[in-house]
Amino acid sequence: MAATSANFLHPTTISERQKLRQSQAEARHWKTMRTIWNGSISFGLVNIPVGMALATKPAARQSDVSFRMLHRECGTPIKNKRWCPQHDREVTNDEIVKGWEVAKGQFVIVEDADLEALETADDTRTIAITRFVELDQVDPIFFDRTYFLAPADAAAQRRPYVLLLEAMKETNTAAVGRFVRQGAEHFCLIRPKGNALALETLFLVEDVRSQAEIEEAVGEIDVKDAELELARQVIGSLAADFDDSELVSDYRRDLKALLEAKLAGEEIAAPEPVEEEAAPVVDLMAALRASVAEAQGKTPAKASAKKAKSASSASRRKVAAKK
Numbered sequence: 054m055a056a057t058s059a060n061f062l063h064p065t066t067i068s069e070r071q072k073l074r075q076s077q078a079e080a081r082h083w084k085t086m087r088t089i090w091n092g093s094i095s096f097g098l099v100n101i102p103v104g105m106a107l108a109t110k111p112a113a114r115q116s117d118v119s120f121r122m123l124h125r126e127c128g129t130p131i132k133n134k135r136w137c138p139q140h141d142r143e144v145t146n147d148e149i150v151k152g153w154e155v156a157k158g159q160f161v162i163v164e165d166a167d168l169e170a171l172e173t174a175d176d177t178r179t180i181a182i183t184r185f186v187e188l189d190q191v192d193p194i195f196f197d198r199t200y201f202l203a204p205a206d207a208a209a210q211r212r213p214y215v216l217l218l219e220a221m222k223e224t225n226t227a228a229v230g231r232f233v234r235q236g237a238e239h240f241c242l243i244r245p246k247g248n249a250l251a252l253e254t255l256f257l258v259e260d261v262r263s264q265a266e267i268e269e270a271v272g273e274i275d276v277k278d279a280e281l282e283l284a285r286q287v288i289g290s291l292a293a294d295f296d297d298s299e300l301v302s303d304y305r306r307d308l309k310a311l312l313e314a315k316l317a318g319e320e321i322a323a324p325e326p327v328e329e330e331a332a333p334v335v336d337l338m339a340a341l342r343a344s345v346a347e348a349q350g351k352t353p354a355k356a357s358a359k360k361a362k363s364a365s366s367a368s369r370r371k372v373a374a375k376k
Contacts, residue, residue, distance in 0.1 A: 086203050087106060088106045089105055090104070091178065092178030093178065094182060094202070094243065095182065100179075101210075101217060102214075103204065103214065104203040105200045105201070106201045107201075108199040108200055108251060118309065150162055151164075151168075180230050180232040180243070180252070181231055182228045183230050186228075191242055195242075195256050196253040196256075197253065197255060197256050198253070198254045200252045200253075202249070202250040214250070218245055221243075227244040228243040228244075229241075239254050240255040241254050241255060280338060284341060286341075286345045287341060290348030
């Protein structure tokens with residue numbers, strides 16, 4: 054298997070290939086930020102030229118290692134064909150139409166012309182600002198995709214960009230607006246991010262689920278002042294500044310190591326399965342005290358340890374009784 058795998062991959066290592074692609078991409082990126090849309094921010098009589106660039110990699114929601122589907126026998130990449138089971142043959146693109154399923158096996162045919170008629174015929178290439186709001190008022194749950202708004206090349210055209218950025222930073226405000234791209238209307242929020250403007254496309258209100266059921270469930274629970282104070286202490290003991298360098302994927306690291314090992318012909322050992330134990334019923338106060346003591350580098354009080362031990366023993370007795 055190792056020899057077969059090596060035939061399908063370039064002889065250089067996975068990490069070297071990825072570093073090369075990354076360095077080439079970064080060189081191109083910093084030479085000039087690639088914009089996918091160019092237009093202007095508009096409010097009142099003000100127009101600020103901007104370009105829109107992706108703030109995250111296109112495959113950010115996936116692993117940075119992509120796979121092809123291969124035929125196990127020969128290692129050849131497979132092809133996906135558009136097959137009609139009714140006529141038992143492959144169909145071409147000009148034979149395919151869109152359909153909305155209203156019931157199982159029943160469809161409403163929708164032509165491309167029908168959809169094109171609904172597209173917004175707006176070629177102004179303008180992000181129309183409708184209002185400025187306090188940034189804290191907008192729940193991040195509405196954020197869909199993040200873009201950077203790059204200023205124009207000319208220094209005179211960058212001045213209004215900087216003026217808007219500084220004013221929004223000082224007032225802690227964001228701009229709500231809308232724009233049209235590729236015939237589709239988008240709602241958006243423009244916010245300062247450091248010394249740049251970021252644009253968040255927004256979900257529609259009907260696309261965001263309600264949290265009413267959760268609020269109803271937790272609304273029935275009363276917490277004691279002593280419990281709340283201990284919870285505050287636990288939070289305080291773990292309080293720290295946000296560090297984006299900690300956002301490293303163990304899965305990506307392990308996946309790269311797996312591919313390197315396969316490329317080198319090493320044998321891959323499967324991890325031993327771990328048996329899950331029944332979760333004990335822990336006394337909340339005892340757990341909070343133990344958490345505070347651990348964070349402070351101390352041992353829990355004897356009374357708390359006895360209480361936790363008693364609760365754990367009671368839990369084991371319940372599990373044994375069930376068995």
